[in-house]
Structures are given as C-alpha cells and as structure tokens.
Amino acid sequence: MLETLHRIIQKVNASADLGEALDTIVYMLRESIQADVCSVYLTDFETHRHVLRATDGLNREAIGKAYLPMHRGLVGLVCERAEAINVEDAHLHRNYLATTETGETSYHGFLGAPILQQSKVLGALVVRNRKAGKIDDEVVTFVLTLAAQLAGAIAHAGVTGELAKIQGRGGHGNQLLKGRSSSSGIAMGTAFVTSQPADLESVPDRLTHDRELEQEQLREAIQAVQNELRRLKQKLSSDLPEEDRALFDAWLMILSEDALTGRAIQLIAEEGLWAPAALRTTVEEHARVFDAMEDIYLRERASDIRDLGRRVLSHLQQESPSIIEYPERTILVGEEVSAVQLAEVPRSKLAGVVSATGSSSSHVAILSRALGIPSVMGVDSLPTMRLDGRELILDGYSGRIYISPQPMVREEYQRLAEEDRALTAELDNLRGLPVETTDGVCIPLYLNTGLLTDMSSFGIEESDGVGLYRTEFPFMVRDRFPGEETQVKNYRKVLQAFSPRPVVLRTLDIGGDKPLPYFPVKESNPFLGWRGVRISLDHPEIFLTQVRAMLRASADLDNLHIMLPMVTSVAEVDQLLALIKRAHRELLEEGCAITKPKIGVMIEVPAAVYNSVAIAKRVDFISVGTNDLTQYLLAVDRNNPRVAELYSDLHPAVLFAITQIIEGASQYNCPVGICGELAGNPLATPLLIGMGVDSLSMSAGSLLRVKRVISTISQSHAIRLLQSTLQMNEADEITAFMSAALENLGLEKLLKPGQLAPKT
Ligand code: PEP
Ligand code: MG
Numbered sequence: 001m002l003e004t005l006h007r008i009i010q011k012v013n014a015s016a017d018l019g020e021a022l023d024t025i026v027y028m029l030r031e032s033i034q035a036d037v038c039s040v041y042l043t044d045f046e047t048h049r050h051v052l053r054a055t056d057g058l059n060r061e062a063i064g065k066a067y068l069p070m071h072r073g074l075v076g077l078v079c080e081r082a083e084a085i086n087v088e089d090a091h092l093h094r095n096y097l098a099t100t101e102t103g104e105t106s107y108h109g110f111l112g113a114p115i116l117q118q119s120k121v122l123g124a125l126v127v128r129n130r131k132a133g134k135i136d137d138e139v140v141t142f143v144l145t146l147a148a149q150l151a152g153a154i155a156h157a158g159v160t161g162e163l164a165k166i167q168g169r170g171g172h173g174n175q176l177l178k179g180r181s182s183s184s185g186i187a188m189g190t191a192f193v194t195s196q197p198a199d200l201e202s203v204p205d206r207l208t209h210d211r212e213l214e215q216e217q218l219r220e221a222i223q224a225v226q227n228e229l230r231r232l233k234q235k236l237s238s239d240l241p242e243e244d245r246a247l248f249d250a251w252l253m254i255l256s257e258d259a260l261t262g263r264a265i266q267l268i269a270e271e272g273l274w275a276p277a278a279l280r281t282t283v284e285e286h287a288r289v290f291d292a293m294e295d296i297y298l299r300e301r302a303s304d305i306r307d308l309g310r311r312v313l314s315h316l317q318q319e320s321p322s323i324i325e326y327p328e329r330t331i332l333v334g335e336e337v338s339a340v341q342l343a344e345v346p347r348s349k350l351a352g353v354v355s356a357t358g359s360s361s362s363h364v365a366i367l368s369r370a371l372g373i374p375s376v377m378g379v380d381s382l383p384t385m386r387l388d389g390r391e392l393i394l395d396g397y398s399g400r401i402y403i404s405p406q407p408m409v410r411e412e413y414q415r416l417a418e419e420d421r422a423l424t425a426e427l428d429n430l431r432g433l434p435v436e437t438t439d440g441v442c443i444p445l446y447l448n449t450g451l452l453t454d455m456s457s458f459g460i461e462e463s464d465g466v467g468l469y470r471t472e473f474p475f476m477v478r479d480r481f482p483g484e485e486t487q488v489k490n491y492r493k494v495l496q497a498f499s500p501r502p503v504v505l506r507t508l509d510i511g512g513d514k515p516l517p518y519f520p521v522k523e524s525n526p527f528l529g530w531r532g533v534r535i536s537l538d539h540p541e542i543f544l545t546q547v548r549a550m551l552r553a554s555a556d557l558d559n560l561h562i563m564l565p566m567v568t569s570v571a572e573v574d575q576l577l578a579l580i581k582r583a584h585r586e587l588l589e590e591g592c593a594i595t596k597p598k599i600g601v602m603i604e605v606p607a608a609v610y611n612s613v614a615i616a617k618r619v620d621f622i623s624v625g626t627n628d629l630t631q632y633l634l635a636v637d638r639n640n641p642r643v644a645e646l647y648s649d650l651h652p653a654v655l656f657a658i659t660q661i662i663e664g665a666s667q668y669n670c671p672v673g674i675c676g677e678l679a680g681n682p683l684a685t686p687l688l689i690g691m692g693v694d695s696l697s698m699s700a701g702s703l704l705r706v707k708r709v710i711s712t713i714s715q716s717h718a719i720r721l722l723q724s725t726l727q728m729n730e731a732d733e734i735t736a737f738m739s740a741a742l743e744n745l746g747l748e749k750l751l752k753p754g755q756l757a758p759k760t
Contacts, residue, residue: 004032005142009149010291018154022054025125025150030056033139037107037128041068041075042154043121050075050123057128058102066099073097078112078124084144085112089132108132113143117151125150152381179354179379180644181399182365183701186417187352187374188410189329193388194341198314200280200306202335204388208274215268218275221315222261225308226252254308260286275316283309326350331392335384337364343473347371352394354401356382359644360677363514366627367473369680369699370449376401378641423749427704431462435707437689439714445706446504446697448675449494450474459700465501467623467697468563468675469494471546472514480518481542487549492557499557504600504623504675504697505550507543507576509565511535513639527637532566533576540579547583551594560597563623568605570614577618602675604628609657612664622665623697626676630654648731649678655725655734659691673697682750683738685709690722705750712745 008028012021022040030038037057041050048070052063068075077095078085090096090110098105109129115122125147127135135143193204208214233248254260260282267278283305290302324344329351332342337355342364353368358377368375374396393402393413402409436442446467447459474490475482482490495503510516511531523529536543547562554560564576580599587594601608601615604625608615616622630649631638638647648654658674665672673695678684680702686709688696696706721741725734739751 004028005145007291008032008146011288012149019054021150023056025146026054026056029125029127029143029146033127033142035127035135036130037104037126039102039126039128040115040123040150041126042115042123043070043079050079052099052102053123055102058104062099062102066102068097068099073099074110074112075124075126078114078126079121082114082116082119082121084114084140085110086134086140087111088134090128104128106130109135111135111140111143113140113147115147115151115154117154122151122154175403177379177382177401177403179376179382179399179401180359180641181396182358182360182362182377183353183369183373183375183396185352185372185374185396185701186413186420187329187331187392187394187396188413188417189331189351189392189394190327191333191354191387191390191392192326192330192345193384194332194334194337195276195384198310198317199335200283200309200313202384203276203280203313204385205277206274206388207272208268211268211272214273214275214278215265217316218264218268218279218312219261221275221312222255224315225311226255228311229255251304251308254286254305255312260305260308276313279309279312279316327389331394333382333384333387333392335382342367342371352376352392352396354379354382354392354394356380356384357641358639359641359647362639363470366448366470366677366699367450369677369701372699372701378644380641426749427708430704430707430711433707433711435464435710437710437713437715437718439716441689441715443689443693443710444695445703446502446673446675446695447703448680448697448699456700459703460497462700462703463498463501464695465498465559466494466503466505467673467679467695469503469505470509471506472508472510472516475508475510475516476514481516481545484545484549484552487546488553491550491553495554495557495559499559502559502561502598504561504563506563506565506602507533507536507546527631533564533572534566536564536579537572537575543576543579544583547580548587551584551587551597552592554597555592555594558595561600561621562597563600563602565602565625566604566628567601567615568607570611570618573601573615573618603661604632604676606632606657609661612661613667616665616668616670619670622661622670622672623675624658624661624672626654626658626674626678629657629676630678633657648735649676649681650684650734650738651731652726652728652734654678655687655691655722658688658693659726662691662693671695680706682706682709682742682747683735686713686718686721686738686741687725689713689715690718690720708750709742709745709747712747 008025011024011028026038026040037055039055039058040053042053043050049067050070052066055063070076071080074085074087074090074093074095087093087110089108091108107128107130109132111127112124114124125143127143195202195204229248229251264278264282267273267281268275287302287305290305326345326349328349330345330349331352331354332345332350333354334341336357337353342353350373353364353373353375355364355377356379358364360377362377365375365377374394376394376396376399379401387403391404393405393409434442435445444464446465447463448468449466450470450473491505509532511521511529512527515521521530550560550562562580567573577599584594584596598620600621600623601619602623602625603609603612626649627638630647630651633653634646634651636643636647662672671694674688674693675697679696680698682705685706689710698706725737728734742748742751
C-alpha cells in the first residue's frame with residue numbers, strides 16, 4: 001500500500017494543473033483499491049455547493065455540473081463532520097440525496113473522506129461500490145491519507161486562481177494568502193521570486209526579452225553537463241563494468257537535441273520563457289512520463305532526469321548575468337528567503353518580503369524588521385512559481401498577501417498605508433525626548449542590529465547604544481571566515497558610530513537557523529545541536545580571533561561589551577570567560593592597551609534560567625533572548641509555520657521565566673535587559689517595566705512605539721498590569737488583556753492597524 005501511496009502522491013505532485021491532479025487521483029485510487037467508482041467533490045464556498053470535479057466510474061458529462069447543496073447528502077455530512085463516513089448502503093441512509101445525472105443511483109456502498117487543510121474542509125474524496133457493504137478499515141485509512149495529500153494541491157490551486165477558474169469564477173484578482181506577520185507595515189509592489197541555487201522546483205515562470213541569448217545560454221549549459229558526463233565516464237572506465245557505463249550514454253541521450261534540449265529550446269522560441277523555466281517545464285514533462293511507469297526500474301529514471309535538470313540549472317545559474325534587474329518596488333518572494341538574498345536587493349528597491357517557510361522569529365524576519373521592511377513568513381501553499389512579476393499587496397500587520405488585488409482592495413490599502421505614515425509622523429514628535437515613565441523611571445532603549453547597512457542615522461540618534469549586534473550576519477554574506485583585520489574594521493565602525501554609548505557585540509551564534517555556507521553543519525535537530533557557544537568552545541581558534549578583533553576594535557573607545565549566546569551551563573561561562581581573559585592578556589602583552597570590556601550572557605535556554613543566580617555572580621550583565629527562550633520553553637520550533645500558532649513570547653511561562661531571571665540576578669545586582677523580539681512589542685512594554693527590567697533592545701522600527709508606551713504609563717500601573725497577567729494561563733488571554741490596557745491608555749493606534757484591513 002505504501003508503495004502505491006507514494007506513486008499516487010508523486011504523480012499528483014507532478015501534475016501540471018489541478019484538473020490533471022484530480023483525474024490522476026481518481027483513476028489511480030479506483031484502480032489500486034479495485035472500487036467501482038472514485039470521485040472528488042469540491043466545495044464552492046460562493047455558491048454553497050459541493051460540486052463533482054472528477055470521477056472515474058460515474059458519468060463524466062456530469063463533471064462540473066452535478067452538485068449537492070452545502071450540508072446536504074452524504075457528501076455534505078462528510079464535509080460537515082470533517083470525518084470519514086463508511087456506509088453499507090447509501091440508499092438506506094437518512095442523509096442520502098441522489099444526483100441522478102451522475103448515474104450513481106446504481107451504487108450502494110459508500111465511503112467519503114474529507115479533504116482537509118489546516119482544519120478547513122475543502123471537499124470530499126468519495127469511493128462507491130455497486131454492491132452494498134462496508135469498506136475495509138485498511139482501505140479507509142488509505143483513502144484518508146490520500147485525501148490529506150490532495151488538500152495541498154487544491155489549496156495551492158485556490159491561491160493561483162486555478163480553482164476559481166475551474167469553478168467558472170474567472171480567477172482574476174484578489175487571491176488571498178495568509179502567513180505570519182513578521183515585520184509590520186504595508187507594502188504594495190511587484191513580486192520578485194528568488195530561487196535556491198540549482199533548485200528546479202523553485203524556478204519561477206519568467207519571460208525573456210532576448211530569446212536567442214536564452215537559447216544560447218541553455219545550449220552552453222547543456223554542453224557543459226555533457227562534457228562533465230563524458231569526463232566522468234572516462235574517469236570511471238576502469239572501475240565500472242561496461243553495462244553500467246552505458247548509463248552515461250543514456251544520460252547523454254536524454255540531454256540530446258531530440259529529447260530535453262530540443263523541447264526546451266522550442267519553449268524558449270515559441271513561448272518566450274527564460275531558459276531556467278523552459279528547462280524546468282521540459283524536465284517535468286519528461287520525468288512525469290517515467291513517473292507513471294509500472295516498472296520500478298523505469299520509474300527510477302525520472303529521478304535521473306531531474307538530477308540532470310538540476311545539473312544543467314546549476315550551470316545556467318553560474319552563467320546568468322549577476323546583475324539582476326529588481327522591480328522598482330520589489331516584494332521578494334521565495335520558498336525560503338535567506339538573509340543573504342534579502343541583503344542582495346538594493347535597499348531603495350526593497351518594499352517587502354514573503355517567504356513560504358520561517359516565522360516571525362526567523363533571522364530573515366528579524367533582518368526585515370531591522371530594515372523596516374514589512375514581511376510575512378510561513379505562507380502555506382505559496383505558489384512561488386507563478387508569482388514572479390505579479391502585483392502584490394503585503395499586509396505586515398495581519399500577515400495577509402493579496403495577489404493581483406482588485407481596485408477596491410488597493411484603494412483600501414492605500415488608505416491604510418496613509419494612516420501608517422500619519423502614525424509614523426506623530427511618533428516622530430518623540431524623537432530626542434528622554435525615555436521615562438510618568439513616575440520618573442528611566443529605561444534605556446538600545447538597538448538590535450547586525451548589518452552596517454541597517455544602522456540608519458535614525459537608529460544611531462534615537463537609541464542609547466547597541467544592545468545586540470548579531471555578528472553572524474557579516475559572516476553569512478561572505479564565502480569564508482572573515483579574518484581578524486576584516487572583523488576589526490567591521491566592529492570598529494559600529495563602536496565608533498555609537499561611542500561613547502555602549503555597544504554589545506555578541507560572539508558568533510551560528511548553527512540552528514543561521515548556517516554559514518562555508519561551514520556546513522548537517523544535523524537532524526539543529527536547534528538542539530551544535531550552535532552558539534557550543535561551536536565556540538569546540539573551535540576556540542574561531543572564538544579567539546573574533547574576541548581579539550572585538551577588543552582591538554575598541555581601542556580608545558572603551559564602549560565594548562561582549563555577550564555570549566546560547567549558554568546552557570555555568571561551566572561554559574567559566575571556560576568562555578577564561579578564553580576572553582586570555583585574548584585580553586595576549587593583546588596587553590602585544591602592547592595594545594585595551595580596557596577590559598564588560599561581559600554578559602544571554603539567557604535563552606531554560607537551564608540558564610534556573611542557573612541565573614550563578615551566572616549573575618560571574619558576569620557584568622544578563623540579556624534575555626526571548627526568541628530562543630520561547631522556542632525552548634514551549635518546545636516550538638521558531639521557524640516552523642505548522643506550529644507558529646503555538647509560538648508566543650507572551651506565554652505565561654516566558655513571562656514567569658523573565659521574572660525569575662530578574663529575581664535571581666538581583667542577588668548580585670546584575671542588570672537584566674531584554675534583547676529578543678518581545679522587547680520591541682508595545683503590548684509587552686508595561687509588563688517588562690513592571691518586572692523591573694534595566695533596559696530593552698530592539699529593531700529601529702520599534703524604538704518610538706515602545707518609547708510612546710513608556711512615556712504614557714507609570715511603573716506602579718505597569719506593576720498592577722503585570723500582577724494581573726501573572727494570574728493568567730494562556731498567551732491569548734494576556735494578549736487580549738494587554739490590548740485592552742493599551743486602548744485604555746489611548747494607545748490603540750500602536751496596535752496592529754491591519755485589523756482594519758478589508759474583509760475578504
Ligand atoms: C533571541 O534568541 O532572543 C535573540 C535575541 O537571539 P537570536 O534571535 O539572534 O537567536
Ligand atoms: Mg537567540
């Protein structure tokens with residue numbers, strides 16, 4: 001069964017469109033379970049009908065015509081209950097409603113499985129048998145599994161407009177997608193799809209202005225792969241038997257003018273596609289033929305074709321001109337947009353970011369906040385291949401994305417964007433004013449940064465220093481570890497820009513979701529693996545070079561603070577402190593008179609929360625990294641869109657942990673700041689003031705919002721709010737309570753304006 005399931009799924013995924021996917025599923029399912037009929041009904045939420053969309057066994061003339069009103073018939077019952085219904089004789093069931101035009105009245109056995117996506121029922125997969133009788137349990141689970149797979153294909157078609165088209169509703173305008181809001185603001189612009197290197201599936205459809213050039217580049221790339229294959233064949237001639245070497249000839253044939261090359265060249269000439277899209281289409285067409293073969297050996301050839309396609313693509317990508325033309329208002333879209341891809345877009349052209357994976361605490365989201373660029377992460381069923389060049393509206397408040405929006409929606413968003421600008425202008429009045437509660441408590445506001453380009457003059461003027469400089473970004477945009485001199489120059493620029501205010505440089509926090517292309521760490525569970533100071537302790541040479549560079553960069557400025565990420569145990573702190581001491585001593589011996597910096601530890605692992613007293617005893621300051629602390633306390637991957645609903649840094653466990661850290665650190669008068677995203681969330685500001693945090697560090701875009709909250713509230717009021725929230729059990733309850741509290745303070749404008757977005 002598993003083998004059949006894989007085969008069906010593979011074929012469904014390789015289908016060119018929804019119609020083909022539905023046909024494939026009904027034919028292959030009916031055949032594999034030997035049923036008399038197999039059909040798909042999809043719910044049309046506009047006309048309130050469950051419409052027959054594909055069938056093998058019923059009258060095909062009825063496809064698109066036969067329907068059951070919503071909630072009626074056995075199909076209605078399956079959709080309403082969102083569970084499988086297995087009936088011995090449909091005719092005897094009280095919900096039975098016949099659709100005579102389908103010819104189904106002569107069938108008695110009935111099994112219906114809901115097609116569910118993220119708890120929304122999209123329709124039903126139905127199996128019918130002529131004879132009465134319940135269907136075997138094993139078949140039921142098989143059908144249920146397939147129905148779940150089908151949901152992805154249907155949802156995908158829904159957002160590309162294909163579903164609307166087959167439902168006769170045109171399919172133009174206003175397709176809406178939903179993800180996690182990750183950086184607030186509204187962006188209106190043109191999608192630019194970025195693909196992973198040599199990833200055929202993520203190549204977008206794009207038209208070319210120069211068909212001849214595309215053809216030439218494709219031919220050259222194919223030629224390069226053919227040469228590679230010939231060389232490989234030659235190299236392996238003494239190790240491989242003749243019959244295995246024949247494989248190389250087969251591959252060379254696949255790449256010949258008569259097969260892949262000819263068809264791809266034709267697509268460029270006739271349809272004007274750019275070479276990567278012509279290649280992707282051709283490879284898929286050829287691979288699908290093999291996918292459908294019964295013979296396992298022949299089916300395997302599909303993966304050879306895809307592999308050859310990837311090889312050609314990788315040559316094409318090397319050859320394609322490195323100067324990319326970005327649209328004027330680029331909305332960067334991708335399956336997994338990386339920090340590097342984001343950094344590649346000229347700042348003046350970057351309007352927004354949309355990524356299929358990731359969440360609001362992914363690093364690309366953090367970077368987009370630092371740049372003040374609206375972003376939405378974790379967009380399920382993002383049809384990346386079909387978005388390039390299309391008009392998008394991105395609502396960074398609510399996480400909505402509109403593809404080819406209708407004029408009404410566009411106008412509404414223009415109005416919201418205007419409101420946004422008005423709020424920004426209002427907040428501008430706070431620039432330069434002290435950050436003080438109404439009862440006189442001062443809270444320094446620091447900046448989170450990591451790229452020299454995101455250090456705007458606004459951030460430099462408006463903050464009390466840098467509370468978190470993520471040093472890994474300059475490491476990520478290079479092709480090797482930067483040397484000591486390069487690092488000194490980099491750090492000196494930051495230290496100088498903020499001098500005499502403090503600058504906290506965090507030591508390298510790679511691993512987890514921050515891989516370095518030249519230092520691959522392959523692990524099945526990277527967030528619980530080799531990351532942060534664990535790598536530093538195993539590679540003291542990398543750590544020492546970095547610390548030396550930090551110390552040298554601080555000469556005569558004396559505003560350096562060093563911070564250690566991902567600390568779990570006190571022993572780690574002791575070892576790292578010893579290494580820093582050693583680097584300092586060596587520099588003194590080399591004649592560099594450098595003041596000993598303040599050293600702090602990030603608390604982001606639950607174990608460190610319980611060790612906060614012992615840690616506080618050893619260091620000059622503590623900074624709570626709520627992004628990781630939340631993921632580890634709640635056991636929710638901060639980048640996984642499937643569990644994004646469960647990720648909340650306003651969870652009572654997180655708030656309670658912070659109060660414990662502050663209490664523990666107070667035993668040694670060790671100051672505690674917050675540098676995770678919670679610090680920049682106006683909803684959390686009163687709670688953090690109530691806890692008595694010593695400082696907050698955030699993206700530049702949050703500075704004035706948080707300042708506004710602080711200057712509107714007294715610490716005593718904040719303490720009362722905190723006491724109430726510490727009685728609550730759910731993050732949602734706390735969010736609702738704090739939203740109401742901000743409204744009472746007249747700060748509702750700071751709450752997400754996207755809630756006012758047009759209803760769809
Ligand atoms: C954190 O974990 O809260 C933090 C600030 O570090 P990063 O987001 O870089 O992991
Ligand atoms: Mg962290």
